[in-house]
Amino acid sequence: MTTDTVVLPPAGALTEADLDPTLDLPAAIDRLRKEKNAIILAHYYQDGEIQDLADFVGDSLDLSRKAAATDAEMIVFCGVRFMGEVAKILSPGKTVVIPDAEAGCSLEEACQADVFRRFRAAHPDHVAVTYINCSAEVKALSDVIVTSSNAEAIVRQLPADKPILFAPDRHLGAFIAKKTGREMTLWPGSCIIHEQFSEKELIKLKVRHPAAKVAAHPECPESILGHADHIGSTRGILDFVLKSPASEFIIATELHIIHQMEKAAPGKVFIPAPGADGGCNCASCPFMAKNTLEKIYLAMVNGAPAIEIPEALRVAALKPLERMLELSVSVPMSSGAPHAAA
Numbered sequence: 399m400t401t402d403t404v405v406l407p408p409a410g411a412l413t414e415a416d417l418d419p420t421l422d423l424p425a426a427i428d429r430l431r432k433e434k435n436a437i438i439l440a441h442y443y444q445d446g447e448i449q450d451l452a453d454f455v456g457d458s459l460d461l462s463r464k465a466a467a468t469d470a471e472m473i474v475f476c477g478v479r480f481m482g483e484v485a486k487i488l489s490p491g492k493t494v495v496i497p498d499a500e501a502g503c504s505l506e507e508a509c510q511a512d513v514f515r516r517f518r519a520a521h522p523d524h525v526a527v528t529y530i531n532c533s534a535e536v537k538a539l540s541d542v543i544v545t546s547s548n549a550e551a552i553v554r555q556l557p558a559d560k561p562i563l564f565a566p567d568r569h570l571g572a573f574i575a576k577k578t579g580r581e582m583t584l585w586p587g588s589c590i591i592h593e594q595f596s597e598k599e600l601i602k603l604k605v606r607h608p609a610a611k612v613a614a615h616p617e618c619p620e621s622i623l624g625h626a627d628h629i630g631s632t633r634g635i636l637d638f639v640l641k642s643p644a645s646e647f648i649i650a651t652e653l654h655i656i657h658q659m660e661k662a663a664p665g666k667v668f669i670p671a672p673g674a675d676g677g678c679n680c681a682s683c684p685f686m687a688k689n690t691l692e693k694i695y696l697a698m699v700n701g702a703p704a705i706e707i708p709e710a711l712r713v714a715a716l717k718p719l720e721r722m723l724e725l726s727v728s729v730p731m732s733s734g735a736p737h738a739a740a
């Protein structure tokens with residue numbers, strides 16, 4: 399069972415049905431941002447129009463760092479629910495709102511706290527290294543949290559004689575185990591988006607685009623990673639395509655990151671990696687897609703859906719998150735919106 403960490407808008411709160419269809423939403427959100435002393439944080443997997451109005455666009459690591467450091471009174475977290483939870487765990491004094499309470503994550507779903515507790519209990523000598531894509535309860539049961547941009551660096555800092563439990567993404571875990579040579583017991587979870595890429599269709603696409611470089615996220619299965627010229631986190635993939643002299647890329651991660659790539663490198667071509675039907679829209683995360691400008695506006699007006707975490711759970715989940723931040727000092731912060739610097 400997972401604790402419900404979202405407080406919904408009260409009865410009588412403004413709803414989409416109340417919105418004036420002629421409302422200029424970006425301008426209205428901007429007004430609210432000032433009135434409420436709010437910061438809008440957006441993940442790379444958000445729709446382009448949301449990325450464009452955010453104060454900071456990034457991956458989970460940099461968004462966590464931003465949430466921990468902000469002096470804004472309200473954090474509007476445009477991503478999925480566990481990301482909003484991380485912001486609240488790190489900044490309990492702030493109001494943290496999310497546009498849609500139903501924006502979940504398949505990895506979080508695949509790792510329920512009661513089952514994870516038993517998994518840990520069955521491996522009492524192991525260090526529990528847990529991917530940030532999990533619930534606050536699972537974080538609280540972990541020794542250290544990682545993201546895809548710091549997992550390798552963190553695992554390399556763990557005592558060499560300690561076996562590791564890695565949850566919930568088995569592909570990321572297998573990739574890090576291979577890179578570091580560490581013994582790892584993997585939780586059998588995966589991300590619905592990265593799991594659906596098709597090796598057969600990728601090979602066909604490569605034949606049609608022989609000069610294209612393939613950049614893949616380590617949440618992809620090994621069959622896809624085996625075709626990659628670069629394997630890395632979202633920010634790693636972004637850096638790779640911007641620095642590479644190549645002009646064409648096949649991108650094997652959630653496709654909305656291509657928005658930042660096209661802004662930063664308008665002369666280059668970015669092709670989403672295909673799923674089994676050969677199409678590309680299957681790489682759009684249905685949870686991330688729940689967020690819209692309307693819902694961002696309403697969340698700011700209503701101060702809800704808001705993240706609220708029981709204090710004992712928050713304190714327990716804070717420990718492995720703080721450990722992550724301490725062990726990530728060697729991983730520099732990205733600029734937040736590569737297009738702004740380009």
Ligand code: CIZ
Binds near residue numbers: 531615630631632
């Ligand atoms: O860590 C994140 O934000 C995710 C979900 C992917 C990545 O590689 O940045």
